[in-house]
Amino acid sequence: MSTVRIFAVENQLARVVEAPGGKTVDEHVRAATARIEGVRDASLASLVQKSEALAALAAEGRAAGSGDALGRIYDLSNAIFGIAGAFDLQPLAEATFSLCDLADGFRSGGSANWAAIDVHVDGIRLLAILGDRAGEAGAASILEGLRRVRQRVLPASG
């Protein structure tokens, strides 16, 4: 017989934050934004390293001719996506999101199209190196190219 229990639990987080002191919500948000900005340079530098690691993974996967590397490519691309988004590097975030789509699509279905992955990795490396300096026009043309590649190799996905 299945046993289902539904019961109330104490909201300990609510009890803890009621302690006197603290700051206003607005002050917390401003302080957090400033602290994140404080690790901007180190984070952007890590994006370059990660994009180089991504290129090495793609080369390894292509040479092996198997899809084993796709999971790691997905994870690394996803990590770059998270950092790029945190610092409002929109083109890099979009490029890595697109690579995640590809890697996820290839690992859960058809065979990997390594040429499509390579094009993405090259675009990601360039955008990571340029960082804040990625010009709007240049980034737009890279993204347009990646969108076309993605549509060609993953036509069914949204």
Next chain:
Amino acid sequence: MGANQSKYERVNLSTAEVLLACGDTEGLNILAEMFAGFGVHTPRRCLTGAEARTAVQERVLNLMVVDAALADEEGYDFISWLRRSETAPNCYAPVILVTGHTKPSQIFRGRDAGASFVVRKPVAPTVMMQRILWLLNDQRKFVTSPGYCGPDRRLKAIGPPAGEKGRRHDDLSAEVGAATTPNLDQDMIDAMFSPKAVSL
């Protein structure tokens, strides 16, 4: 902002015990800086699910923020383990799942793993604070069953689907049945609102 908090109200997270788990070092740093800005002192930082499990068994935690991608496993698996771990009160603690590349199926997976909230990257401090404020007012009950363990996945109590009895003892039917007692007449209703002297 949260249901009952304005941006001018005070929140004190300085004594909150917070676990931050993310499989990427820089991603974890960003989360840690955000929570330092929120006033959280020395959050427990974990790159792996194994570290997070150890932390759950070592100290009482008030909030957990878990990335879907941990270094050794998926955040979903950690949350599922947590909810069934019987490590009270930690197994009942609010958990915010942070996802990167997100498909709808991952949102449902996070919900079904027992996450209190699923937040998609990029997570701006204002969004994270909104979710924390929401959790402060979270009155949802906890459900344990063979198929699910975690906070009640129904965010609104709107009763069971029409025509169904409902599975909870306090579910009320949307259909109103025939009266089983006589209607009150107006004098009886008025009497309920009129103060009367009583002898004690």
